[in-house]
Amino acid sequence: MKSMRLAWRYVQHHRMKSVLMVFCIVLTVLLPVALGILLSSFNKQIVARANATPLLVGARGSRVDLTMHALYFQVPVTDTIRMGLEDSIKEFGQAIPIHVRISADHIPVVGTTLEYFEFRKMSLRNGDGLMRLGDCVLGSNVARLFNKEPGDFVLTDRENVFEIAGDYPLKMRVAGILNRTRTADDDAIFVDIKTAWVVEGFGHGHNDVTRSHDDNLVMDRQGNSVTLSPAVLPYTEITDDNIGSFHFHGDFAGFPVTSLIVIPRDNRSEALLQGRFDSSESVACMCKPIHEVETLMGLVFRVQKFFYANAILIGVSTLLLLVLVVALSIRLREREMQTMFKMGCSRATIFKLIAAELLLVFFCAAIVVSVSAWTIGRMANEIVSGLLVG
Amino acid sequence: MIEIRNLKFRYPNSGFRLRVDAMSICKGERVAVVGPSGSGKTTLLNLISGISIPESGQVQVGTTDISQLDDRRRRDFRISRIGAVFQQFELVDYLSVRENILLPYLITNVLKLDRLVQQRVDELARQTGLSDKLARRVQLLSQGEQQRVAICRALLPSPELIVADEPTGNLDPANKQRALDLLFQQCQQGNLTLIAVTHDHSILGGFNRTIDFADFLDSGSNS
Numbered sequence: 001m002k003s004m005r006l007a008w009r010y011v012q013h014h015r016m017k018s019v020l021m022v023f024c025i026v027l028t029v030l031l032p033v034a035l036g037i038l039l040s041s042f043n044k045q046i047v048a049r050a051n052a053t054p055l056l057v058g059a060r061g062s063r064v065d066l067t068m069h070a071l072y073f074q075v076p077v078t079d080t081i082r083m084g085l086e087d088s089i090k091e092f093g094q095a096i097p098i099h100v101r102i103s104a105d106h107i108p109v110v111g112t113t114l115e116y117f118e119f120r121k122m123s124l125r126n127g128d129g130l131m132r133l134g135d136c137v138l139g140s141n142v143a144r145l146f147n148k149e150p151g152d153f154v155l156t157d158r159e160n161v162f163e164i165a166g167d168y169p170l171k172m173r174v175a176g177i178l179n180r181t182r183t184a185d186d187d188a189i190f191v192d193i194k195t196a197w198v199v200e201g202f203g204h205g206h207n208d209v210t211r212s213h214d215d216n217l218v219m220d221r222q223g224n225s226v227t228l229s230p231a232v233l234p235y236t237e238i239t240d241d242n243i244g245s246f247h248f249h250g251d252f253a254g255f256p257v258t259s260l261i262v263i264p265r266d267n268r269s270e271a272l273l274q275g276r277f278d279s280s281e282s283v284a285c286m287c288k289p290i291h292e293v294e295t296l297m298g299l300v301f302r303v304q305k306f307f308y309a310n311a312i313l314i315g316v317s318t319l320l321l322l323v324l325v326v327a328l329s330i331r332l333r334e335r336e337m338q339t340m341f342k343m344g345c346s347r348a349t350i351f352k353l354i355a356a357e358l359l360l361v362f363f364c365a366a367i368v369v370s371v372s373a374w375t376i377g378r379m380a381n382e383i384v385s386g387l388l389v390g
Numbered sequence: 391m392i393e394i395r396n397l398k399f400r401y402p403n404s405g406f407r408l409r410v411d412a413m414s415i416c417k418g419e420r421v422a423v424v425g426p427s428g429s430g431k432t433t434l435l436n437l438i439s440g441i442s443i444p445e446s447g448q449v450q451v452g453t454t455d456i457s458q459l460d461d462r463r464r465r466d467f468r469i470s471r472i473g474a475v476f477q478q479f480e481l482v483d484y485l486s487v488r489e490n491i492l493l494p495y496l497i498t499n500v501l502k503l504d505r506l507v508q509q510r511v512d513e514l515a516r517q518t519g520l521s522d523k524l525a526r527r528v529q530l531l532s533q534g535e536q537q538r539v540a541i542c543r544a545l546l547p548s549p550e551l552i553v554a555d556e557p558t559g560n561l562d563p564a565n566k567q568r569a570l571d572l573l574f575q576q577c578q579q580g581n582l583t584l585i586a587v588t589h590d591h592s593i594l595g596g597f598n599r600t601i602d603f604a605d606f607l608d609s610g611s612n613s
Binding site: 002005006009010012013014335336339340341342343344345346349353 | 439441461462465466467468469470472474476478480482483484485489493494495496497498499500503527
């Protein structure tokens with residue numbers, strides 16, 4: 001206890017040196033600990049979501065990209081599959097379309113069906129579900145980020161600002177806000193698949209411009225024929241008045257989706273489906289997300305081993321530096337120790353005193369590491385979600 | 391009080407030899423040890439304090455022959471019965487004045503630190519004019535004040551012997567006198583034996599006796 005008192009006074013007096021030593025130890029220990037916590041959380045999250053998604057169908061290409069795209073809506077997909085593929089899957093199970101080719105303020109807008117919400121066990125925090133064309137529901141993080149409530153509007157991003165003749169952004173009505181799920185769904189905007197197709201130009205409505213009150217928009221009016229300036233109509237909006245005029249050109253089966261989540265009826269159905277999509281003639285590919293995620297995580301864990309090996313080396317060099325600091329400090333304190341010895345202090349007590357000082361430094365470092373690790377552990381889900389959804 | 395007989399000492403790998411055939415210092419006596427550098431004054435203090443061990447002979451302090459004690463007992467004896475004052479004060483810079491005075495109690499379990507000891511610190515500080523400086527760090531004190539702290543530290547365990555190695559060597563004349571007065575006064579009050587090594591012949595008047603190691607160098611031994 002007496003040694004601890006003296007040690008505490010020493011550590012307190014040489015606080016700069018002590019803080020630096022604590023900082024060195026904290027950095028050396030915390031980095032691999034934090035990485036371990038984050039990777040574990042990352043692994044848990046990604047595996048949980050992959051496990052909850054039995055099969056995916058998408059355009060031929062990277063299966064990892066397809067998995068990350070369908071699960072996290074992040075990886076951009078240029079090739080699409082036809083919605084009609086759903087019909088060929090129906091006899092083996094359920095297929096839920098995913099369409100992620102548009103965004104709103106760089107947040108992915110996911111076109112899907114109501115089955116998706118049921119499948120992911122998502123519920124509404126407030127407002128309603130997707131009731132009509134042009135409605136959207138916001139993930140909890142998006143609602144917070146945009147500060148939107150049901151009844152507000154969200155505008156999709158224009159694909160090309162210089163193409164006046166192109167598709168206009170859609171002004172979507174926020175129908176509801178989803179409860180927090182701590183998954184990528186919190187960071188997405190959900191619309192009905194048909195709404196997504198409207199944004200892509202597969203469907204459109206016809207506005208009754210003869211009833212426009214703003215004469216500034218009118219370029220020419222001849223009887224019932226009115227020409228309106230497109231330059232001043234920066235977006236499309238689906239309202240109660242014009243919803244009746246919205247229609248699609250073509251068969252839904254030919255419209256694009258970026259992936260299909262497939263929930264097979266049983267193992268046999270799953271095997272049959274995989275066999276069907278495995279053929280080289282198939283225009284689409286099927287993958288089991290958990291396999292892709294395990295492959296990905298295998299690679300991540302291999303990299304982690306290198307990081308740990310590096311951390312061990314840094315740890316050893318930090319330890320050697322600490323030994324050097326302590327050795328130099330002992331040399332500097334030789335007179336103090338000699339005085340104590342002359343007064344009747346044993347060398348063991350002097351050793352205990354130095355050990356107590358080191359113990360205090362390590363104890364302080366352990367506290368900082370523990371608190372930081374606990375905080376990182378608490379925030380791991382958010383941090384990892386942030387990393388996963390960009 | 392202190393009896394030295396047939397004492398022989400030499401440092402390993404050194405030609406230095408110290409021989410004291412007989413020396414006796416009475417209880418309460420104030421003895422100054424003078425002599426040229428390298429004559430063995432500090433070595434004698436170390437032998438009396440049990441810091442160094444003689445090759446042969448006897449060093450008896452009170453009823454204890456310290457040359458016969460093992461390491462642990464010698465240390466215990468030193469910390470509880472001998473107070474040491476050093477030329478450079480040798481205070482611990484990261485401790486307060488109070489903690490420096492308490493240092494003998496903080497570095498051993500032989501001395502028990504209790505409320506009475508704390509009261510004695512207050513009393514010593516009052517006597518030495520350090521009452522208002524007990525919470526301060528020693529670095530902030532003047533040289534004279536630091537030496538007073540060192541004297542208080544030596545006196546706190548109520549030793550029967552004070553050994554002082556150049557106790558006034560680092561002090562200006564005013565502080566020198568004040569430190570000596572304090573030492574003499576405390577030794578007189580507690581009937582403590584004082585052995586002080588000094589080069590300063592101007593302070594010898596305050597001592598009962600002077601042992602001059604120059605004589606020892608001439609004769610080869612000090613009797």
